[in-house]
Amino acid sequence: MPYIPHSDADRRAMLERIGVPSLEELFEDVPERARFPDLQLPPALSEIGARWELESLADANLTTGEGSCFLGAGAYRHFVPAVVDAVISRGEFYSAYTPYQPEVSQGTLQAVFEYQTMICELTGMDVSNASHYDGATATAEAVITAINVHRMRRKKVVISRFVHPEYREVVRTYTQGLGLTIVEDTQGSAGVQDLLDDDTACLIVQYPDFLGRFEDLSALAEAAQATGALFVVVADPIALGLLKPPGEFGADIVVGEGQGLGLGLNFGGPYLGFFAVKKRHVRKVAGRLVGQTVDTEGERGFVLTLSTREQHIRRERATSNICTNQGLMALAAAVYMAALGKCGMRRVAELCYHKAHFAADRIDALDGFSVLRDRPFFKEFAVRCPRSVSEINDDLLRGWAIIGGYDLGQDYPDLEDHALLCVTEMNLRQEIDLLVEALEEVTS
Amino acid sequence: MSRPLIFEISRPGRCAASLPERDVPAAELPEGLVREELPLPEVSEGELIRHYTHLSQINYGVDTGFYPLGSCTMKYNPKINEAMARLPGFTGLHPYQDEETIQGALFLMYSLQEFLEEIGGFAGVSLQPAAGAHGELTGVLMMRAYHESRGDGTRDVMLIPDSAHGTNPASTSMSGMQVVEIPSDERGDVDLGALKAACEEHSDRLVGMMLTNPNTLGLFEKQVEEICAVVHEHGGLMYGDGANMNALLGVARPGDLGFDVLHFNLHKTFSTPHGGGGPGSGPVGASPTLVDFLPGPMVKIDPERSEEDLPFFSLWMPPQTIGRVKAFYGHFGVIVKAYTYIRMLGPRGLRRTAEHAVLNANYLKERLKETYPLPYDRTCMHEFVLAGPPQDVQDTDVHTMDVAKRLIDYGFHPPTVYFPLIVEEALMIEPTETESQETLDAFADAMLDIVAEARDDPDLLHEAPFHAPARRLDEVKAARDLILRWQPGDDEP
Numbered sequence: 001m002p003y004i005p006h007s008d009a010d011r012r013a014m015l016e017r018i019g020v021p022s023l024e025e026l027f028e029d030v031p032e033r034a035r036f037p038d039l040q041l042p043p044a045l046s047e048i049g050a051r052w053e054l055e056s057l058a059d060a061n062l063t064t065g066e067g068s069c070f071l072g073a074g075a076y077r078h079f080v081p082a083v084v085d086a087v088i089s090r091g092e093f094y095s096a097y098t099p100y101q102p103e104v105s106q107g108t109l110q111a112v113f114e115y116q117t118m119i120c121e122l123t124g125m126d127v128s129n130a131s132h133y134d135g136a137t138a139t140a141e142a143v144i145t146a147i148n149v150h151r152m153r154r155k156k157v158v159i160s161r162f163v164h165p166e167y168r169e170v171v172r173t174y175t176q177g178l179g180l181t182i183v184e185d186t187q188g189s190a191g192v193q194d195l196l197d198d199d200t201a202c203l204i205v206q207y208p209d210f211l212g213r214f215e216d217l218s219a220l221a222e223a224a225q226a227t228g229a230l231f232v233v234v235a236d237p238i239a240l241g242l243l244k245p246p247g248e249f250g251a252d253i254v255v256g257e258g259q260g261l262g263l264g265l266n267f268g269g270p271y272l273g274f275f276a277v278k279k280r281h282v283r284k285v286a287g288r289l290v291g292q293t294v295d296t297e298g299e300r301g302f303v304l305t306l307s308t309r310e311q312h313i314r315r316e317r318a319t320s321n322i323c324t325n326q327g328l329m330a331l332a333a334a335v336y337m338a339a340l341g342k343c344g345m346r347r348v349a350e351l352c353y354h355k356a357h358f359a360a361d362r363i364d365a366l367d368g369f370s371v372l373r374d375r376p377f378f379k380e381f382a383v384r385c386p387r388s389v390s391e392i393n394d395d396l397l398r399g400w401a402i403i404g405g406y407d408l409g410q411d412y413p414d415l416e417d418h419a420l421l422c423v424t425e426m427n428l429r430q431e432i433d434l435l436v437e438a439l440e441e442v443t444s
Numbered sequence: 445m446s447r448p449l450i451f452e453i454s455r456p457g458r459c460a461a462s463l464p465e466r467d468v469p470a471a472e473l474p475e476g477l478v479r480e481e482l483p484l485p486e487v488s489e490g491e492l493i494r495h496y497t498h499l500s501q502i503n504y505g506v507d508t509g510f511y512p513l514g515s516c517t518m519k520y521n522p523k524i525n526e527a528m529a530r531l532p533g534f535t536g537l538h539p540y541q542d543e544e545t546i547q548g549a550l551f552l553m554y555s556l557q558e559f560l561e562e563i564g565g566f567a568g569v570s571l572q573p574a575a576g577a578h579g580e581l582t583g584v585l586m587m588r589a590y591h592e593s594r595g596d597g598t599r600d601v602m603l604i605p606d607s608a609h610g611t612n613p614a615s616t617s618m619s620g621m622q623v624v625e626i627p628s629d630e631r632g633d634v635d636l637g638a639l640k641a642a643c644e645e646h647s648d649r650l651v652g653m654m655l656t657n658p659n660t661l662g663l664f665e666k667q668v669e670e671i672c673a674v675v676h677e678h679g680g681l682m683y684g685d686g687a688n689m690n691a692l693l694g695v696a697r698p699g700d701l702g703f704d705v706l707h708f709n710l711h712k713t714f715s716t717p718h719g720g721g722g723p724g725s726g727p728v729g730a731s732p733t734l735v736d737f738l739p740g741p742m743v744k745i746d747p748e749r750s751e752e753d754l755p756f757f758s759l760w761m762p763p764q765t766i767g768r769v770k771a772f773y774g775h776f777g778v779i780v781k782a783y784t785y786i787r788m789l790g791p792r793g794l795r796r797t798a799e800h801a802v803l804n805a806n807y808l809k810e811r812l813k814e815t816y817p818l819p820y821d822r823t824c825m826h827e828f829v830l831a832g833p834p835q836d837v838q839d840t841d842v843h844t845m846d847v848a849k850r851l852i853d854y855g856f857h858p859p860t861v862y863f864p865l866i867v868e869e870a871l872m873i874e875p876t877e878t879e880s881q882e883t884l885d886a887f888a889d890a891m892l893d894i895v896a897e898a899r900d901d902p903d904l905l906h907e908a909p910f911h912a913p914a915r916r917l918d919e920v921k922a923a924r925d926l927i928l929r930w931q932p933g934d935d936e937p
Contacts, residue, residue, distance in 0.1 A: 001796045002788055003520055003715075005880040006803075014807040014881060023799040026806060026823055027695055029664035034700040036795070040562055044790025047524050054784060058533025060548030065536040074771060075539050081461050083492055085530075091507030092500040095521050098721035100513070101858050102919075103849065103912040106447075107503030108720040111496070114450050117929040121483050127928050131722070133574035136771035144618070166771040173739070173767035174581070177588055177620030216477060244479045257771070267549050268539030268772025269574070270723030282926070288721070293922035295915040296907070300447075305922040311577070311614035312863070316623045321614035324575040324711065327721030335496060338450050339460040341486045347463050350473075357471035376474040397542060406540060429467040 002044075064265060067401035068431040070359075072380050072422025073210070074135070074164050075268060076260045078238060079348065079425055080336070084262040087335045088328050098288070098324065102303040103295075108327060109302035112290045115334035122240045122337070122345075123254040124247020125276035130288035131326040132273030135257025136167040139204065139234055140174035141275065141286045141320055142253045146202035146230040147178065148284045148319060154201035154229070156181045160192055162209035163234055165411040171204075193223045202230040202253075207246055208239055211372065211408075211420060212356075212380030221250035230281075237261050237274065237333075238424075239378045241349030253277050262336025263329055272329040283309065286320030351425035352379035355432065359423045362436045368443055372418070380422045382408060382415065386443045389419045395442040402438055447502070450485045450495055451930050460489040483932065502913035503720070504857050510883050512808075514827045514860035514872025515609070515660060517690045517712035519801075524788065525716060525781035534780055539772040543758055549776065550757035554743040556727075556783045560708055563786075563794065564686075565699025566729030568762070569708075570738040571774040576687055578769060579707025579726030580615035580654070585766045586705055586730065586737040587652050587681045588619055593737075593764060596679070601646040603653040603675070605634050607661060607864045612654045612685060621651055628866055632661045632820040634671055643678040652681035657698070658688045660864040660872070661820055662805065662827035672702025681705065681734070689713040690876070691802055691825035694795025704731045710775075714782040725778040736764040741773055800877035801826040804884060808875050811888035815895055819867055826876070832869025833895055842898045844869040846905035850897070853911045854890040 006014075011023070020026060027035060045053065064077050088094060092107060099105030099112075112130045119128035132138040143157055157175070159168055161184045172182060180201075185191040196203060203224040208214040217233065224231040232253045233246035238260040246254045258272030259265075277285055283306065291305035311318040340348060356379045364371040368386030383405075385392055393404035405419035412418075423432065487495070504511070511518035529535075537549055553571055560569040573579040584602070591599045602616040605626045613623045624642055629635040634655070643650060653675045657665045665671065672682045684698045684706030690713045692698070698706045710716045710725035718724070730738055741759035749756035759773070789797060802825050809828045813821065816830040832844040848858035848871070860872035875884055898905050909915065 001793055003522060003878050004796060004800050005878065006800060010881045011803070014803055018803075018806045018810050020823075023803060026799070026802045027664075029666045029823065030696045031669055031701065034696045036695060037565070037697050037700065039694055039791035039794065041559060041791040041794070042787065044793050045787050047788070050524060050784055050787050051528070053787065054528040054780070055531060055533075057548040057552050058531040060551070061533050061537055062541070062545035063533055063536030064538050064541075065532060069538065071538050071540055073540055077538070079461075079463070083460060083489060086493065087496040087500075089526070090497070090500040091521075092503040092505045094526075094719050095505035095507045095518075095717050096503055096720040097511070097513055097516050097518060097718045100860075101504075101848065101852070102917045103909050103914045104504035104852055104857060105720075106913045107499035107501070110447065110449070111499055113928075114930070117449075117451065118484060120929050133578060133723075134771050136768070137574065137578070164771070166768055169768045170770060173585065173769055174618075176585060176766065177618075179620065214474075214477065240479070241482065242473075242478060244477050248479075264535050265538050266535050267537035267546070267776040268774070269770075270725075270775040270777050271771075282928070289928055291922040291925070292927035293918045293925070295917050297915050299914065301914040301917045303917050303919050303922045305919065305926070305928075308923075311610040313610070314614075315610045316613035316617040318610070318614040318617075321577045321581055321611050321618050322575075323577045323611050324718070324722045324724040326719075326723050328719030329723055331720065334450075335492070338485045338487060338492055338495075339489070340463075340484070341454075341459050341461070342482050342484045343457075343486070344459050344461040344463060345482055345484060351463070351466060353473070354466055354471050355468050358468035376477065393542070397545070403538065403541060403545075425463065432468070 064403060067403060068434060069403040070405050070421045070423065070435060071403050073406035073420055074257060075265055076422065077265060077424055077426045078260045080262050080264050081339045083339050084332050084335045088332050093331060094328055099304060106301060109290050111331050111334055113292065113302050115330045116290060118334060118337045119274050119276050122237055123235060123276045124245030125254050126279040127282050128274065128276040129285050130290055131330040132275050132287060133326060134271040134273045135234065136170040138255035138273030138275045139167045140171045142232045142255050143171055143175060143202060144320065145253060145284050145286060149230060149281060150201050154199050155179060156183060156199045157202055158183050158192060158195045158200055159204040160206065161185055162211060163204055163206040164210050167234065192220065196223055196227045196229060198227055200227055200229040202232050204232040204234065206234040208236060208378045211382045212377040213375040214243060214378060215375050217246065217249035238349055238352065241345035242353060252281060258333045261333035263332055270326060270329055272326045272333055284319055287322045287325055348425050355427055356381060356423040359432045363439060366440050379424055380420055382418050382420055385417050385419055388417060392442055396438055400438040402435055447498065449930050450487065453491055453495065454485040454487055456486055458486040458488050460487055460492045509855055510879060510887055511857040512859050512873045512875050513857060514874040515687055517874060517876060519715050519876035520878035521715050521717035522785065525784045528784045529777045529780040547757055550743050552783050553779060554757050556779055557743060559786050560727055560729055563693065564706055564729040565697030567732045568735035568738055569727050569729045570740060570742050571727045571779055572739045572769055573707060573726035573728055574770050574775055575722060575724035576707055576709045576726045577611040577615060579728045580611055581618055582728050582739055582769050583683050583705040583707060584615050584619045586734050587683065589737050589766050590681065590734055591651060599649050599651045601649040602651050603642055607659050607866050608654060608656060609660065609685060609687065632663045633665050633667060636667055636670065639671060640674055643674055647678045650678045650680040652683055654683040654685060656685040656688060658691050658825035661829050662824040663820060663822055664825050668701050687712060688826060691798055693798040694791060695798045699731055705734050710778055710782040714785045716778045716781040723775050723778055725775040736762050737766055738762045739767060739769045740765050797877050804875040804877060804879055808873060808884050808888060812891055815892055827872060827874035829867050830871040831867050832871060833898060837895060837898045840902040842902045842905045844871050847894055849916060850894045850905050850908040851890060852909040856887055856890060
């Protein structure tokens with residue numbers, strides 16, 4: 001039997017020591033009518049058989065690596081250096097649990113401490129936690145943090161409609177029992193300010209927003225904070241290689257999806273929610289924090305700290321229920337940020353920016369296409385198309401092996417026939433040329 | 445020996461990544477919005493790998509040795525799982541691709557939904573929740589939505605045993621509800637009298653009950669069917685915390701026992717591993733009563749797009765869904781590992797897994813119970829809880845934490861300590877099925893030797909560990925000083 005080391009002799013000796021004649025007798029507390037059901041599952045495979053089956057399932061998919069991909073919308077095809085998988089494939093890291101016993105978990109703890117530092121640098125914030133499940137749940141936890149900062153006295157959350165549609169939905173799911181009012185603007189950032197009042201716990205915007213656009217957020221931060229609300233920014237960490245960090249605009253909480261930091265696409269997960277705050281909010285933070293200390297010989301070491309905020313100590317009064325987070329993904333992100341470093345992060349961001357602008361200019365020049373240019377954009381841009389986006393995407397896929405952009409009409413009725421195209425450092429110029437040629441042909 | 449941080453080995457101008465030259469014209473950068481500095485480390489690839497290899501060498505995992513951390517099911521993590529999750533046909537998939545291009549991935553998700561339905565005895569399973577606590581939040585929100593859909597939305601009381609994981613009460617209050625704690629009886633089971641009284645008292649307000657079975661003492665709740673019946677009589681629903689499902693694989697199905705909703709921990713029971721604190725995966729199973737409230741998207745067979753012998757798989761939302769609980773569809777990479785694990789074991793292997801997990805726990809319990817006090821002396825399931833070292837040792841001020849730290853010197857990861865809260869000085873030991881009798885004997889011998897050492901020289905235990913990457917660490921100082929990041933100019937101590 002795979003993974004079970006017991007020989008028949010071992011089993012007999014152990015049962016004898018316990019004083020029962022058979023394995024079955026260990027389960028007499030289980031109601032007899034429900035005991036030992038006959039599970040209707042396929043029979044066991046050998047490792048060869050399992051590999052064949054899984055490989056055939058993997059082969060039944062068309063991947064982004066097989067053609068050109070211009071799809072983003074919250075999950076991005078970015079370069080993953082080989083060192084990332086080399087590090088997270090080490091069993092000492094991936095077969096460990098949450099580091100409850102720090103003396104034998106210094107590897108995980110130091111790596112997370114370094115991760116927290118790098119996230120602080122990237123976002124321009126004071127404190128980062130050890131991670132959340134993904135960008136969407138980190139956003140929802142930011143709302144709960146803001147509610148806790150206001151001691152449940154403020155019941156309104158203002159969220160820009162250009163925050164990722166799924167993140168807005170997750171905020172609503174998380175808070176459905178808390179009696180909050182969640183208000184979305186309809187006008188874009190200009191309209192957001194008018195919705196703020198002294199019942200508002202927080203204002204949430206995305207940077208760059210779901211359409212790829214960015215702007216100076218100082219005025220929004222000031223407007224939110226003038227009413228006492230927290231200013232929460234959902235940021236793309238790759239964009240922060242080039243753009244001013246939200247901390248410089250005065251953000252209280254910066255969260256986001258860390259998938260771009262070396263995690264690959266993986267059909268939507270596991271990803272990484274990052275979560276950073278200004279120092280004054282540190283005791284309201286959800287999730288694990290790693291802190292520096294010393295051992296009995298005075299040597300530097302690291303431990304989980306401020307655990308009195310957490311569920312295993314504070315139970316129903318905890319700041320969150322989170323326990324297991326994304327430890328290995330945080331490690332991957334740290335390796336990625338260390339590998340690219342100061343210069344590499346900037347270069348990746350610049351490659352995205354220049355290639356996206358090159359693609360946008362070329363597509364804008366095509367008959368019937370028009371790029372939304374009301375604000376600067378980073379690696380994604382919205383483009384109005386002369387045909388329905390789903391029809392164009394069908395033609396791109398079948399005729400050209402190109403995975404096209406995201407259909408914005410699904411979420412924004414006023415953006416029907418608008419595609420959200422994404423261009424990263426992974427898209428060669430030839431791919432962009434091919435996309436332009438294909439778009440011209442499938443719409444002429 | 446102090447180890448440098450990655451920032452301390454950084455030197456200006458180094459880089460471990462090789463990036464392509466720009467092959468398009470430069471666009472103008474946005475004025476006033478470009479950042480001035482980004483102080484990330486600058487290291488070469490060789491230095492980077494040595495740094496993280498050193499860090500891995502001061503970390504203890506299941507691949508290193510025995511890890512009997514109670515409630516966490518630290519079993520061996522098969523390497524085939526890792527290899528399958530890394531197949532390019534899975535890792536290269538974008539979550540928003542056209543459904544026609546992701547049929548292999550959707551088939552795998554659909555199959556795992558079905559496997560977990562069968563293993564748990566449920567009508568439906570959603571793979572979306574990201575971890576155990578996330579599954580709990582999902583289940584509690586489903587219970588709330590169910591009552592609300594029946595015009596019964598004022599119900600707000602959740603019953604939770606005093607032996608429960610802290611995540612249970614935390615998930616309940618995150619959902620805007622009140623917790624009423626139910627005591628345990630002298631056998632370690634839920635106190636049925638107290639449960640009945642609480643159900644009577646809160647009958648109109650009862651959302652339901654959250655129950656871990658086997659409970660956190662490692663004991664199967666013998667009265668589980670009666671508990672479910674009492675809660676149901678008062679209009680409540682039964683939530684199952686599936687953290688301990690490793691004891692029930694092929695042994696009993698929670699759905700058959702009366703649970704309405706339960707989360708699985710793929711990173712525990714299905715060995716996907718823990719990753720040093722995630723990623724986990726917490727799929728939620730539901731009875732016919734709650735199946736329409738599951739979060740999505742889930743995967744179904746779309747009859748309109750299917751052909752004979754060729755089903756077409758689609759993403760869909762259940763009709764009364766609580767909504768999405770995270771972006772996209774769950775931790776797909778973890779889902780691939782759990783699927784592989786179940787295919788490798790088959791139904792017989794799953795049952796053998798539970799049987800040997802329980803065999804190992806009972807064997808270790810028998811070897812230790814004459815020396816270490818065992819407050820609930822019954823046949824246990826996959827784990828058991830001791831009440832610290834013997835009284836004469838505790839009288840010399842040697843406690844559970846000291847035993848735990850001394851175990852490190854013997855080369856073992858310590859058990860879970862000081863949980864569950866209802867056992868003072870708790871040592872919660874879960875050996876799992878993948879450990880051999882020799883390993884269990886070596887651990888038991890160490891536990892017995894440590895008691896002898898404590899009687900001889902209590903300070904030896906107070907000062908342990910001696911042979912670990914760090915000596916005992918000052919947690920009070922960490923909370924007081926609150927150094928949560930490295931600052932330029934910080935010196936090595």
